[in-house]
Amino acid sequence: MSESVINKQNKQQELITIKNITKEYPNTVALEDISFNIRKGEIFCIIGPNGAGKSTIVKILTGQIKASKGEIRVHEFHTIKDRKKILGMFGLVPQEIALYNELTGRENLEFHGRLFNLSKHFMNQKIDELLIMAGLIDRQHDLVKTYSGGMKRRLQLIRALLHEPEIVILDEPTLGVDVQSRNAIHKYIRDLPSKGKTVVLTTNYMEEAERLADRLIILDTQIIDGPGRLLEIQERVFPNLIIEFKTERAMLKSDFLTIFLQKELKGKVISEKVMSEKHVILQIIFDTIHTEEIFGKFIAYAKANDIPIEEFTLKRPNLEDVFIKLTGKEFRE
Amino acid sequence: MSSVLDDHKKVAYKIKKWFRDLRTLLKKDLISTKRVKKYFFSGVIPPLVMLFVFTLFLQISNPETYTVIVVDDDKSQISEIMVDYVANISSDFAPWFTIIEIDTFDEAVALLQDFIYLGLIYIPSGFEANITSGIPDQKGMVYLIVQNINNDYVKNYMQRLDEAVLTFNEEVHVSAGSVDLFAVNLEKTYVIDQSVTNAKSITLGIIAMYGIICGLVFGALNIAKEYEDNTILEIANSPVRRTAYMASKQLIAVVLGGLVILILSILLFLLFHIEFRGDLSIVIISFVLITWIHSGIGCLIGLKFKRTMPVILVCIIVSMLLWFFTGGFAPLNILGESVVLFSRFIPATYWTEILVAETLYPSFSYVMPRLAILIILSIVITLFSWYLISKEGFRS
Numbered sequence: 001m002s003e004s005v006i007n008k009q010n011k012q013q014e015l016i017t018i019k020n021i022t023k024e025y026p027n028t029v030a031l032e033d034i035s036f037n038i039r040k041g042e043i044f045c046i047i048g049p050n051g052a053g054k055s056t057i058v059k060i061l062t063g064q065i066k067a068s069k070g071e072i073r074v075h076e077f078h079t080i081k082d083r084k085k086i087l088g089m090f091g092l093v094p095q096e097i098a099l100y101n102e103l104t105g106r107e108n109l110e111f112h113g114r115l116f117n118l119s120k121h122f123m124n125q126k127i128d129e130l131l132i133m134a135g136l137i138d139r140q141h142d143l144v145k146t147y148s149g150g151m152k153r154r155l156q157l158i159r160a161l162l163h164e165p166e167i168v169i170l171d172e173p174t175l176g177v178d179v180q181s182r183n184a185i186h187k188y189i190r191d192l193p194s195k196g197k198t199v200v201l202t203t204n205y206m207e208e209a210e211r212l213a214d215r216l217i218i219l220d221t222q223i224i225d226g227p228g229r230l231l232e233i234q235e236r237v238f239p240n241l242i243i244e245f246k247t248e249r250a251m252l253k254s255d256f257l258t259i260f261l262q263k264e265l266k267g268k269v270i271s272e273k274v275m276s277e278k279h280v281i282l283q284i285i286f287d288t289i290h291t292e293e294i295f296g297k298f299i300a301y302a303k304a305n306d307i308p309i310e311e312f313t314l315k316r317p318n319l320e321d322v323f324i325k326l327t328g329k330e331f332r333e
Numbered sequence: 334m335s336s337v338l339d340d341h342k343k344v345a346y347k348i349k350k351w352f353r354d355l356r357t358l359l360k361k362d363l364i365s366t367k368r369v370k371k372y373f374f375s376g377v378i379p380p381l382v383m384l385f386v387f388t389l390f391l392q393i394s395n396p397e398t399y400t401v402i403v404v405d406d407d408k409s410q411i412s413e414i415m416v417d418y419v420a421n422i423s424s425d426f427a428p429w430f431t432i433i434e435i436d437t438f439d440e441a442v443a444l445l446q447d448f449i450y451l452g453l454i455y456i457p458s459g460f461e462a463n464i465t466s467g468i469p470d471q472k473g474m475v476y477l478i479v480q481n482i483n484n485d486y487v488k489n490y491m492q493r494l495d496e497a498v499l500t501f502n503e504e505v506h507v508s509a510g511s512v513d514l515f516a517v518n519l520e521k522t523y524v525i526d527q528s529v530t531n532a533k534s535i536t537l538g539i540i541a542m543y544g545i546i547c548g549l550v551f552g553a554l555n556i557a558k559e560y561e562d563n564t565i566l567e568i569a570n571s572p573v574r575r576t577a578y579m580a581s582k583q584l585i586a587v588v589l590g591g592l593v594i595l596i597l598s599i600l601l602f603l604l605f606h607i608e609f610r611g612d613l614s615i616v617i618i619s620f621v622l623i624t625w626i627h628s629g630i631g632c633l634i635g636l637k638f639k640r641t642m643p644v645i646l647v648c649i650i651v652s653m654l655l656w657f658f659t660g661g662f663a664p665l666n667i668l669g670e671s672v673v674l675f676s677r678f679i680p681a682t683y684w685t686e687i688l689v690a691e692t693l694y695p696s697f698s699y700v701m702p703r704l705a706i707l708i709i710l711s712i713v714i715t716l717f718s719w720y721l722i723s724k725e726g727f728r729s
Binding site: 062064084087088090092094096097098099100101102103107111112114115116117143 | 350353354357361364365368369562563564565566567568569570571572573727
């Protein structure tokens with residue numbers, strides 16, 4: 001298939017076009033010249049630390065605020081000028097819990113359905129279906145204020161799906177949620193593309209992006225990297241694999257580390273986690289594409305010199321490593 | 334032709350959708366309010382507290398007094414009783430008025446022209462003879478002469494004199510056994526319905542305050558709660574009509590305000606024996622208007638503070654200030670002309686005046702211009718608050 005045909009196909013799939021978006025506030029720039037596209041049916045993830053501008057993109061995307069420069073189009077519709085036309089296309093799960101605490105779970109959903117003008121029959125059927133899916137059917141008549149944080153998050157998620165939106169926008173949907181609920185929410189999100197939904201997900205949980213994203217951008221006011229698949233970004237940022245192993249702390253000053261690994265093999269320690277008084281976990285990255293050759297030498301030297309090595313793994317850098325490498329700073333929670 | 338029909342259909346659909354949105358929002362707010370007691374009690378408790386404080390304040394204070402001249406030309410036994418009633422016009426609740434007895438009418442008129450005294454009560458000779466004549470239409474006359482009927486404390490005095498004459502009619506009649514033989518008429522004021530007893534102006538002030546506080550508190554709380562719970566995001570990202578949203582917030586304030594005023598009116602009747610007088614429809618219309626106006630202002634307070642507790646405090650303070658400037662607390666003339674002028678810009682002034690007029694001096698020509706001003710103000714304030722909230726309220 002020729003490149004132009006592929007480009008044409010990609011163009012047809014593009015659902016949201018974000019073009020040169022800048023958002024300035026009196027004393028700060030929240031977003032600086034952001035451009036990317038989101039394709040139909042994908043889970044597109046925007047990751048970045050707090051204050052990176054993730055929620056600002058969501059607000060501009062849903063027409064809640066205007067960009068200082070640039071524009072966003074959904075299909076051919078402008079998000080500000082044609083806001084009325086696009087509102088029904090979005091299902092927004094805001095970062096904050098935004099439910100009516102004095103209403104029951106079901107009443108919250110019914111209220112949403114009426115706002116979106118759903119017919120009574122369709123609405124009731126859909127609510128039942130979603131409540132079952134979210135595991136909230138038994139609690140549907142309880143006031144929302146009696147729900148746990150995870151239940152509220154799940155209710156908020158299914159509320160966004162009630163009016164059958166084309167695009168589901170999830171702004172840090174698992175913020176402050178326990179692991180069990182987080183896994184459940186991840187499962188719903190993962191299933192959304194199979195139901196014809198396009199998902200825009202913002203998060204500052206790296207593992208969330210790793211588990212869910214089809215494509216992503218790394219954002220810190222500007223686009224640091226992307227859009228692209230996680231693997232593509234990882235390979236671009238870290239072309240080599242990393243060796244991680246557990247060893248004794250005494251090895252930190254041994255010839256094995258200082259001469260063999262660092263000088264002969266030109267390895268660089270990127271992480272050093274002290275596990276106990278005796279043990280440490282090291283991550284070493286090698287500035288070469290011949291990882292297998294390095295790996296062979298490493299094993300041979302360790303065996304020959306009785307170097308105590310446990311839990312040995314060859315690993316690819318995770319998103320957090322990528323972020324640190326790209327921005328030169330720790331990922332802020 | 335078909336495009337005209339299509340346009341009509343579109344308009345009809347939009348109107349239908351607007352009312353559907355309004356109904357949905359109202360239903361939600363009513364359910365929420367029923368379940369959140371804070372809403373309701375914040376509207377009921379401040380007026381009750383103020384009723385208590387106001388009563389207490391007037392009982393222990395000793396404000397400036399105003400003297401009224403009394404000339405009793407009849408000098409009969411019954412006219413002296415009448416003078417006693419007039420002398421006791423001041424009550425524990427409003428100890429502002431006192432009298433001075435002058436022998437001749439001419440001398441009294443001269444003093445009145447010097448602006449030393451508030452007014453002149455004249456009981457002409459033949460007072461007792463008229464009452465005891467046995468002719469039903471022949472009544473004892475009491476004349477009140479004042480120089481400035483628009484003066485707040487003159488109005489207040491006239492109201493009290495009305496009460497004094499009324500009480501005289503009732504109490505003296507009881508001892509004699511016939512209403513017709515012992516009726517006294519007060520000239521310069523309207524004839525007051527005989528069924529009313531002991532109407533205290535304090536109550537009018539309190540009721541006037543309900544209208545202000547209910548509108549402010551309920552309007553502000555409804556908006557602030559949406560921000561506090563972040564549910565404004567749900568509204569902002571839905572296709573709901575913003576005017577329908579604002580109308581629902583103000584309507585809920587009117588509904589709740591009406592409920593509060595009903596409960597408190599019943600309480601006032603049971604505790605203080607206050608009965609309603611005047612044209613009920615005018616009082617209801619003006620109450621709806623004043624609550625609507627203040628709910629619009631309340632919505633702006635809610636938008637500004639976005640949290641329920643600060644909003645309750647601010648609304649109570651603003652209510653007190655507005656109420657003060659309506660003259661609900663004391664006659665404004667004491668504070669000078671500029672305060673009186675300022676009060677003309679406050680909607681609640683007109684509401685209080687309508688309330689006082691309807692209760693004491695029902696007059697179509699007096700009430701209608703004030704009602705018209707309230708209607709104009711409600712339109713202006715509604716447009717202003719809707720504009721600001723549509724512009725700022727749905728932005729993150």
